[in-house]
Amino acid sequence: MAAEGQKTEGRPRALFPRWIGQTGITLGSIAFTMLGLLFVTFIIGRVMPIDPVLAIVGERASNEVYQQVYQDLGLDKPLLVQFGYYLWDVMHGDFGMSLLNARPVSEDIARVFPATLELATLGTLIGVFLGVPLGVLAAVKRGSWIDQIARVVALVGYSMPIFWLGLMGLLVFYGILGWVGGPGRVGIFYVDVVPSVTGMILIDSMLDGNWTVFRDALSHIVLPASLLGYYSLAYISRMTRSFMLEQLSAEYITTARVKGMSERAVIWRHAFRNIRVQLITVIALSYAGLLEGSVLTEIIFAWPGIGSYITTALLSADMNAVLGGTVVVGLVFVLLNVFSDLLYKFFDPRAQ
């Protein structure tokens, strides 16, 4: 309270409320980050040895056709001028047309990003709801068989190639057991059955009240989401264990135990409460990683997400699509960071 008193009495009243300044700084930082990201991606895209003109006209086109398309794409202008034009368009919400499929990039992203969002969210939920308890349990039962199992689970998650694990999962649960739907977001009978509102089929089918489509979509997403969830789990459980061990060895925990608090209260009310901020960082990073798009998972499960979209665009020299996708992924990272900061302040008043 003394500090509060000093602050109000000792400093002149600010011109604007403090939160306006903080918001301004946050927005400025987001804008600066995005500008930097755009610039770097744009320059890399222009100097890397792929040829967007060749991708459009084909390798047997005449020099005349080649030069015409080269100029049409504005590639004859200086790099900075090209970037200026691009930036102007982006600021007006125009990511340009995909060079290869001739559709607006914004439309493509609106189609593929919800697919990734749906998959990554479910994967992260699985990772958090299994990984956090597993990590806590491993820390509390340090050295026990539970800890050993948690270690093996994490080790397998870290070291097993996702490509192999995905194919094996498909082979066993789809090919042999038939428990889940196959590759793709939904069975061929249910394609375009429910109107696209959010682009996330699980939510769209719920909104539409079409539970048949919901069950089918769930049968298709459960395997790739579990796979991503497993990798997320491996990371989250190890970090949770590490954070918890640090807390459990602190003196205040010993004091709490000496005072006769129940073990459950010691773990959840004291130790776990103090790792929430660190956990938010870990979960946010894990979620952002999945939102970036897991290319291999998307390829194996024929999941039309943003990871495979950007990769295909890159291999096809479709730089408008690459830039558009990169902006969205970058924005997701930035927003998750901002959200994490807000959560820090909520859980830890010191951060305010």
Add this chain to the structure above:
Amino acid sequence: MNAFSKLLSGAAIGLAVTAVALPVNAETPANMLVIANRIDDITTLDPAESFEFAGADVSRNVYGKLVNFDPLNLDAGYQPDLAESWEISEDGRTITFTMREGVKFHSGNPVTAEDAEFSLRRAVLLNKTPSFILTQFGFTPENIEDTIRAEGNKLIITTDKRYASSFVLNCLTATIGGIVDKTLVMEHEVDGDMGNTWLKTNSAGSGAYTLVSWKPNESVTLQANPDFYQGAPAMERVIVRHIQESATQRLLLERGDIDIARNLNPEDIAGVMDEGGIKISDELKGRLMYVSLGQQNPDLAKPQVRQAIKYLIDYEGMVNSFLKGQYTIQQNFLPLTYLGSVEENPFSLNVDKAKELLAEAGVDGLELTAGVREAQERLEIAQSLQNTFAMAGIKLNLTVGTGKQILGMYRARELDVYVGAWGPDYPDPQTNAGTFAFNPDNSTEAQNTGILAWRNSWDTGGLSEKVEAAVVENDRDKRAQMYRDIQAEFRETSPFAIMFQQIEQSALRDNVENFSTGQAITAASYWQVTK
């Protein structure tokens, strides 16, 4: 800690129960064809612009053409389609097509000669990448009012000089020959684009199917046209799903969730070959793999060296190992099934013979640089060449790079050796003869970068004239013989070692009948398929 254990167990059981309870589809409906294919090459579905394999598949099923191939009898060559007959003028320059009566577009508009006129003129005016297939006959934006015109029920086209009628008609079977619905297309014209933007993602055809949707890198859905003039297709809906991975395609096929898998690798083909309920279909495609020798290198310009290198390629070894099932040996520039194609493959790995030829040429300790694009099969071929060339003392250095890097060098005549692939543009022998064996001006200034002979600095030594003669020969048999003769000379004298022709292996559920990928001359068709 019991609470944690319960939580973990509960979550695991919940997931398992959810999974067990979920529905699974095991077979596609009898009136639906589901195909797994890589369709990420589609960039546009406008027939005046489309020039990719997967796009050609869509186009062939959506658009009628003046003349077309019968999928159940591809060997018969072009047949009447929207034009029920045609006549050729005495000077061989004018073809008059009589349009088939009573055919309608999917929109319900009648197919008329005016639509055909519009479609061909539009392709010339738009001047997209495949437009050369038409403009090579002398059609230009300035003269199309006279050279492509409709009169009543007839479409009349006049070429700039006499060409073999088979050449012109074969070109009209290409995707660019698709006849579009003028009324519908022009309703969607924006800024004078003749409907190009709209037609990239929509259809305006009269073929067996209408386009329902194209989702890039995801799927193409076609719906049968019940009024198709040849009769409504048995498969009422065709869904082509983009499935990148061979193993995933295989699983879907084995589970019965798709009817056809078009991109199984040799291991997966071998895996499903003996499985009940699945059959394999092999079709020769038009893609050729070749090695070319830049004639700007004085050593490679020696005939004996060119011959020696053709004896330093392990054709058999490659098709029996890493190319097994995917390629067959073909040492001629025309793919088998093309008019004038031949099966003579005189070269095989013969190191002693190669050494003799090199000695005769006075070449010793030759060191060459080969440009190779980053593709698995090309890299493996290049490594095999590196190995066999070394047996005769030729050191082959590989420069591996992206298309931009390697093609840039190739087009600039900077490579000693190029390990390449070539696919024909249209189903006529001229498409390959005109690039492998034709080079009217070998000078650097000519910059004929689209011609392979020019890229390799090869003055064809009289073959260009023979190619020009073959392209105007109206007697089909005589024309075929001319190409056989050209190829015989080409095999011996050219700096090209044509090596392999692609085979496409599709795996099908055994109830699928009459499916055709179109062999080397055209694209896949679905309207004749039954289950």
